Amino acid sequence: MADIPRRAAHRTAKLASLPLGVAGRLAAGWGKRLTGQNPAEISAEVSAKTAEQVFAVLGQLKGGAMKFGQALSVFEAAVPDEMAGPYREALTKLQSAAPPMPASSVHRVLAEQLGSAWRKRFAEFDDTPAAAASIGQVHRATWHDGREVAVKVQYPGADEALRSDLRQLIRFSRLFQSLAPGAEVKPLLAELQDRMVEELDYRIEADNQRAFAKAFRGDDAVLVPAVIASAPKVVVTEWVTGKPYAQIIADGEREERDAAGRLLAEFHYSAPARAGLLHADPHPGNFMLMPDGRLCVIDFGAVSRLPDGVPATFGRMVRLALEDKSDELLELLRAERFVQADREIQADDVLAYLAPFVDPVRTPMFHFTRRWLQRQAERVGDLRSPDFRTGRSLNLPPDYLLIHRVTLGATGILCQLDAEVGARDIIARWQPGFSD
Template sequence: MTDIPRRAAQRTAKLASLPLGVAGRVAAGWGKRLTGHTSEEINAELSARTAEQLFAVLGQLKGGAMKFGQALSVFEAAVPDEMAEPYREALTKLQSAAPPMSGDSVRRVLDTQLGRAWRDRFAEFDDEPAAAASIGQVHRAVWHDGRDVAVKVQYPGAAEALRSDLRQLSRFSRLFQSLAPGAEIKPLLAELQDRMVEELDYRTEAANQRAFATAFAGDDLVRVPKVLASAPQVLITEWVTGKPFAEIIADGTQQERNEAGRLLAEFHFSSPQRSGLLHADPHPGNFLLGEDGRLIVIDFGAVARLADGLPPVLGRMMRLALEDRADDLLRLLREDRFVQTDSALRAEDVIAYLGPFVDPVRTERFHFSREWMQRQAERVGDLRSPDFRTGRSLNLPPDYLLIHRVTLGATGILCQLDSEFAAREIITRWQPGFAAEPAQD
């Protein structure tokens, strides 16, 4: 058996171990119930230990498993505190850690992608990786003109691993639902699969990054590293330094938290209008707070192409929910396919469901907190809740799925940051359709 099939078999075995581990803990839970433990105590322990095993396994993998873990990690803020502690650290590690590739493997990839004389392009090249990504790792180097650069090298066999991981993870989607209450896991996996091929070609990522770098060139708030060279499995960009969002989440000052949140919201809402693209990989590992106070954004493998900017219908929905115009809101939702065609949904049910989601624009400044996100997740994820039944009648058209997922992920980061800032001002400036409009007769 060659290395790639052997590694694939090992990865499949690790992923397959997840449901077996859950079954064992459920059996142990029944035993504890017989000895007097309450169902709440048992459920909390089962959830925490299941999550602990899940992220321990995902943390050993690359490709689709790690990418999926990174996508899930932004929902950590929605998990109740008493259940989150055992795996919060594992979630954070997923955002920046993966087993390193050997030096020989790195050199073989560079030989293939850049030619055997690739070292002539660099004044220096560090064989030890400086960071890891979901399907590659990053090396620090000095370009031939003296600039510090980051060299991202794709793992050998990444394409095969990505496809294998996503097939396996699709089988276990129900296990992940407790980690992202209110979020649909299967569409998230399907979306990752749909974008898999595009992300594997670093030339596409280079084109995306160049577009963002051009749009934000000289910007006072956002910095995007310039691309120097690219190949299908190698990407060379400017080296950037700053305080990672993961560190700010862990121990940042309140000023850092507020500023990091403000800058992230500014980037998220402004980039479609400025570049025609939306950065579609929101997790803390892709954002840093630079020493000059700017937001540094990296990793542009996943983007949403929005040539006309953010859809105005989303702004109109927010405005109608903000003003409690239930009938107008339901009419808009039906017209734009956000309601199941056979649904008998009432206007008051829709406003009760969507109203709390626009809390960030109800006041001049809003505090994005884990408690707020947990309340929303519990409200829409509780099977006994009227809001859960309303949610079942709503529909997310496929062309809005990625925007919804990215916005939800960015909101998760804001809540992890525990940031407070003037979100309404940013949304008013950049979200088409949100400006006040007259009520319909």
């Protein structure tokens, strides 16, 4: 037990090294600029080294920090093309790669969770992990009745690692507050912490997956693998083989990309109405295209519980922005705490900020591209831009956090897919408030 404080200190030091390392590289980059070296080459060099460090540190941590890295990997579509390569390669690895734990550790966890006779539950068990995630790894096995199954085993100590990482990240709340002075940062971080800690109990994940499987049972577009058995740190589900979205992103044909995008958009917007839940872990590693054309969805550790579906506020916001009703839009944002009462902000500025985000519903079909997402990131991230100043005056209420983050994540995957999708009809069908 004496080794635990040392490991915790080591993890904290690794996590703290990220902002320090990035700051050092940026300072060196500015120094090179002052000596007349090519800015594009300098930016690419800084980007490559940062991506390398992000993967090296977050990949080793396996806990909350790695989960942030997984979420970040979705948004590489917003990084300018000349810098995206290193991030695309390094951060995408976080979706499926992490140092595996030894077979002896796996067996110990299985014995603790499924009983000392755990081997009798399986006809075969492959000690080599088939995939790895932030707090666990997946093994392929054959259940005692002959069914092929996926066995997710939580890393020993993952619970304390996750909590430690989250505590460390929450200590950065003042930094986040300075970047977004109009936002309620501490409640946002607390909400994120609560949702992520839930993922430590695989019984919750199993219940979530059962609810999704029930809602989509017999569906001709979505497949959710059945849960076979569950315990706090082990969950056994049906094994499914399909084409991962990461592979489609890498080399998919046009028809395949469009189909994958349409299925993902339909699932994202329909799940709250059908299951009362929102799958809240959108990255390509959690989606596969099946040989029969269905979307297979896995990993239900992170969900947003929406028994009444997605709040109509989101649909109304999109509709008002689409119809250029700036005064009504600002009134709605103030009423729902997206703009705090003491903030002075102009209705036309809010409309100018939000209007480009509703491009996907302006036409029957919309082509989600990296360049479109890059333009949005450049627009709101440019310190000289009026949109940047407007964005600093907006707030994200904690109860909307996961919905907002998941929608952005799903949009990032659509842009990675380079998919053309009829988003307007999908949103009109499933998003309350848009057509009301």
